[in-house]
Amino acid sequence: MNLVLTWLTDPAHWAGEDGVPHRILEHLTYSAVALVIAAIIAIPLGLYVGHTGRGKFLVVNVAGAARAIPSLGLLFIMVLLLGPRLSGDAAFVVPCLVVLAVLAVPPILAGAYAGVEEVDASARDAAKGMGMRGLQVLLEVELPCALPLIFSGLRSATLQVVATATIAATVGLGGLGRLLIDGLAVRDFGQMAAGAVLVAALALAVDLIFALVQRYAVSAGLTGRRTASRRSRPKASADSTLITIS
Amino acid sequence: MIRFDSVSKEYPDGTVAVGGLEMTAPTGKITVLVGPSGCGKTTSLRMINRMIEPTSGRIWIDDRDTTTMDAAELRRGIGYVIQQAGLFPHRTVAANIATVPMLLGWDRKKARARALELLERVGLPTSFADRYPSQLSGGQQQRVGVARALAADPPVMLMDEPFSAVDPVVRDQLQDEFLRLQGDLGKTIVFVTHDIDEAIKLGDQVAVLRVGGKLAQIAEPARLLGHPVDDFVADFVGRDRGYRGLGFQRAPKLPLAAETTARLGDSAEQVRAAAGTEPWTLVVDEGRRPLGWVNTEQVAGTVSSEVLHRGGTVASTNGTLRNLLDAALSSPARRGVVVDEDGTFAGTVLAHQVLDAIESERAAAAAAQPAGSAAR
Amino acid sequence: MSWSIDHLPAVLSLIGRHVYLAGLPLLLGLLIAVPLGWLARRYRVLYPLLIAGTGLLYTIPSLALFILMPIFIGTRILDPVNVVVAMTIYTVALLVRTVADGLGAVPDSVNQAATAMGFGRVRRLFMVELPLAVPVISAGLRVAAVSNVSIVSVAAIIGVPQLGSLFTDGFRRNFMEPILVGVIACVLLALVFDLAIIAGTRLITPWQRTRRAA
Structure with missing residues (x-):
């Protein structure tokens, strides 16, 4: 712990291109761009599958398989494949974003899909019975009711992406992974430990922001003190849901 | 008026949910569909607002063929209440009630005002x-469900076992309030239940369906109890049909006997002196409303609330034969208590008087009808 | 393809290492997570603490955990034990919540009936609650298995041999085939783990089979 504190409190480590603030910014940029790409793909797809029930088998299995792909291997494949076709930093940044997005899609997809599927059947029936059209049912009933699980999927994806974005450093990019890779090269345990602490702290900080957004975005009717249901539902985490249904 | 014109629903696997249903639900009346599970009652109901599309046949609402209408438009004009209420958990009660008005493009203020009005209508603050x-x-959720279905004042309401998920006491309450509400509103209602007692209580007419979606009998409740067309209907309608049928016959004006009455706080001596040899004395309050019977021989000290026998039911002069007979049968004094419309004590009757009245009514009815028709 | 054929024995040995490094932590993690999950359920104050605490572990980058492990447990940097312990930590992080939720999903009526028939707390846990929680726990175990197989490959960066070594090796030599072979082997291995857990679950929960068949 002392090593970490000594490293972190050294002002030299906080300035310039190699400084912590710049590394955090790089780390956040990779993570955020990858998450946005993943969300743009996974949320509409999950909503569609949940709403129509179509393609469920395919989506569940593709997402399950995507989870099994080792990020490091995929990163190297992408760099070898795409690198020669791209110039400058893009040769490494694009592969890195692809890998992180592939990592983020399954939990987000599972959350969106399970969120819609778990909407109370009677609420959906009532919505149709009162004359809502398909898109109205989706946007006015299913989506708002699915938000808790969509957020759960997003947050799970975020934790994984922020922790995994460290591998960008293995192909020479920036981010907090640099502290780990460079530290490993020179056996500087203080720097590596500081890197680990910073990544974990960053993941928690981002998760906290999501928690605040979630509190604001999700209707109190869904989160309100439901003292009656003390037993938490086993499906509540999007992570286990995908597997349960596959 | 809703008319089923040889409507069938067959699923791809060959199951016939509804087979050639011919039926009419008259305007302003409650038509109850009842039957065992698998009889296609819910399927029939859901075909009216096209939540399920019939395989063949047509359903008419007044003179419009529902299959030619846009399904969403059709549904906005039909109130829909389901078993689990199906409220939107993410929306407030008022927003839930205002769903259809908002779909129809009302402005927010008007929709909210309507929602508040309906909350009161269904008995919620x-x-x-x-x-x-x-x-x-x-029970409260179900009331909101009813309010939501009424929001845009649709002439037609579909209700799919709306009261079956609540406990019996609340169910009874909801049924009574539903009848009161319908008395004010006069909607054309199709109501599905598996509970024959609920069907008999609520229906202006009751359609009994058998498995496979065939109509076994459609009739007014009294007729269903009195003249089930076959063993299936008789079985389904259940025991005590004769007795329950009395619930649909107005009590005739019978000569009522006077009673010596007592008040709470009277002394035992006063009561015994007034009663003579009669073992039971009726206790009434200041407004002469009956409170219960007191045993003249056993009472000691003063007449108090605790010593009252409260087992007897009370019949009203404008009640049914069933109420009247029950009042006589349940009274410890063998004399059934009858009250006027305002609840004040009117007099008592004996069971044999009620039975004599039933006998003479039946004789008169038999004489008025040609022999043989009763069997139909 | 020629590379794969030439190096088949080496690849098979790497697969063996990978199975060990990803599989052993699954068993250890399960053994640790069950009592922790039970504690989280039994003492409600502990629930948020344990869930948040173990969740926190999951945010530590795997590379960092591999590297720093020797500092905490006094092993050598290249010792595979580092990887086993780190992976066990991740497994526990994923499973505590699942075990707690799985135990929580056992219907109250069943627990009360068991208590009423005279089951003690421990007997009830092992004979009633845990068996009924198996499907939920198994779902969590499948997530952990797939995730473990993927994460272990990162250990190649610190030089612990397993399928991930094919990634670093291929990348260093700018040679695609070993990387592809490694990725495919990883995915297949994850699939095998997954199927093994499904099969095991079916074996010990016959009531689930009959219900589904009915």
């Missing part, structure tokens, strides 16, 4: 408007 469904009991 307007302070519930900004609560969420999860903060309500099952």
Whole structure:
């Protein structure tokens, strides 16, 4: 712990291109761009599958398989494949974003899909019975009711992406992974430990922001003190849901 | 008026849910569909608002063929209440009720005002408007469900076992209030239940369906009890048909006997002196409303609330034969208590008087009808 | 393809290492997570603490955990034990919540019936609650298995041999085939783990089979 504190409190480590603030910014940029790409793909797809029930088998299995792909291997494949076709930093940044997005899609997809599927059947029936059209049912009933699980999927994806974005450093990019890779090269345990602490702290900080957004975005009717249901539902985490249904 | 014109629903696997249903639900009346599970009653109901599309046949609402209408438009004009209420958990009670008005493009203020009005209509305080469904009991949620179905004042209402998920006491209450509400509104209602007692209580006419979606009998409740067409209907309608049928016959004006009455606080001596040899004395309150019977021989000290026998039911002069007979049968004094419309004590009757009245009514009815028709 | 054929024995040995490094932590993690999950359920104050605490572990980058492990447990940097312990930590992080939720999903009526028939707390846990929680726990175990197989490959960066070594090796030599072979082997291995857990679950929960068949 002392090593970490000594490293972190050294002002030299906080300035310039190699400084912590710049590394955090790089780390956040990779993570955020990858998450946005993943969300743009996974949320509409999950909503569609949940709403129509179509393609469920395919989506569940593709997402399950995507989870099994080792990020490091995929990163190297992408760099070898795409690198020669791209110039400058893009040769490494694009592969890195692809890998992180592939990592983020399954939990987000599972959350969106399970969120819609778990909407109370009677609420959906009532919505149709009162004359809502398909898109109205989706946007006015299913989506708002699915938000808790969509957020759960997003947050799970975020934790994984922020922790995994460290591998960008293995192909020479920036981010907090640099502290780990460079530290490993020179056996500087203080720097590596500081890197680990910073990544974990960053993941928690981002998760906290999501928690605040979630509190604001999700209707109190869904989160309100439901003292009656003390037993938490086993499906509540999007992570286990995908597997349960596959 | 809703008319089923040889409507069938067959699923791809060959199951016939509804087979050639011919039926009419008259305007302003409650038509109850009842039958065992698998009889296609819910399927029939859901074909009216096209939540399920019939395989063949047509359903007409007044003179419009529902299959030619846009399904969503059709549904906005039909109130829909389902078993689990199906409230939107993410919306407040008021927003739930305002769903159809908002779909129809009402402005927000008008929709909210309507929602508040309906909350009162279904017997909930307007302070519930900004609560969420999860903060309500099952019975309250179901009331909101009814309010939501009424929001755009649709002429037709479909109700799919709306009261079966709540406990019996609340169910009874909801049924009574539903009848009161219908008395005011006069909607054309199709109501599905598996509970024959609920069907008999609520229906202006009751359609009994058998498995496979065939109509076994459609009739007014009294006729269903009195003249089930076959063993299936008789079985389904259940025991005590003769007795329950009395519930649909107005009590005739019978000569009522006077009673010596006592008040709470009277001394035992006063009561015994007034009663003579009669073992039971009726106790009434200041407004001469009956409170219960007191045993003249056993009472000691003063007549208090604790010593009253409260087992007897009370019949009203404008009640049914069933109420009247029950009052006589349940009274410890063997004399059934009858009250006027305002609840004040009117007099007592004996069971044999009621039975004599039933006998003479039946004789008169038999004489008025040609022999043989009763069997149909 | 020629590379794969030439190096088949080496690849098979790497697969063996990978199975060990990803599989052993699954068993250890399960053994640790069950009592922790039970504690989280039994003492409600502990629930948020344990869930948040173990969740926190999951945010530590795997590379960092591999590297720093020797500092905490006094092993050598290249010792595979580092990887086993780190992976066990991740497994526990994923499973505590699942075990707690799985135990929580056992219907109250069943627990009360068991208590009423005279089951003690421990007997009830092992004979009633845990068996009924198996499907939920198994779902969590499948997530952990797939995730473990993927994460272990990162250990190649610190030089612990397993399928991930094919990634670093291929990348260093700018040679695609070993990387592809490694990725495919990883995915297949994850699939095998997954199927093994499904099969095991079916074996010990016959009531689930009959219900589904009915």
